[in-house]
Amino acid sequence: MIAKELINHMIPPLKAGDNAHKAILWMEELRCNQLPVVKDETFLGLITEDMILEANDIENEISSFDLLGVRCFVYDNSHFYEVIKLAADNDVQMVGVLDEQNKYMGVITVQDTITSFAQSAAVQMQGGILVLSISQIDYSMSEISRLIEENNVKILSSSVKVDELDPSKIKLTLKLNRLDLTHTVATLERFGYKIIARFQETKVQDDEKEKLDMLLRYLDI
Incomplete structure (x- = not known):
């Protein structure tokens, strides 16, 4: 939009x-x-x-x-x-x-x-959210996408933010089209990726605007 x-x-x-x-x-x-x-x-x-x-x-x-x-x-x-x-x-x-x-x-x-x-497709569609901590020199979105898609999971949206506590690292937030991310997490961890947060998300309701606002501030976009 x-x-x-x-x-x-x-x-x-x-x-x-x-x-x-x-x-x-x-x-x-x-x-x-x-x-x-x-x-x-x-x-x-x-x-x-x-x-x-x-x-x-x-x-x-x-x-x-x-x-x-x-x-x-x-x-x-x-x-x-x-x-x-x-x-x-x-x-x-x-x-x-x-x-x-x-x-x-x-x-x-x-x-x-x-x-x-909140009304965009990436938010409205049910799915899960993963937050990864990655060294900037090791960051490769194409590699991460390949590993995720091997589990028949699609990335709906992504956002990158420099880690405030360690500028050599980034926080990568991914919205995926699956609620159950067990196999995806296992695959990423097997290849050395650190998962620092995971959430299951259903359709966003109007009274969750404050949570969206907090998410936007967290992502710093």
């Missing part, structure tokens, strides 16, 4: 000439604490509720604030993984979307992106 398909058209942009009071009213109505700011179709960044409260003057024009996330935008054909990473790197709740002419199209919220992630 790409960025332009995730734009939340219910969140209007504020103009640089609007005042902080208007921003607060919109935030209350939309139940959010950040809003995009534009000027002549140019994305200027995000204004937050905390900024306004700290200034303690609701008559201030938004142009007078030091906006957050001035570079926190993606282009309309960007993959939604890029949206998640950009939001995490900038600690924001929404990301601007621009067209090829750098004109503002709208914003994507992190919540909307997580929902789309």
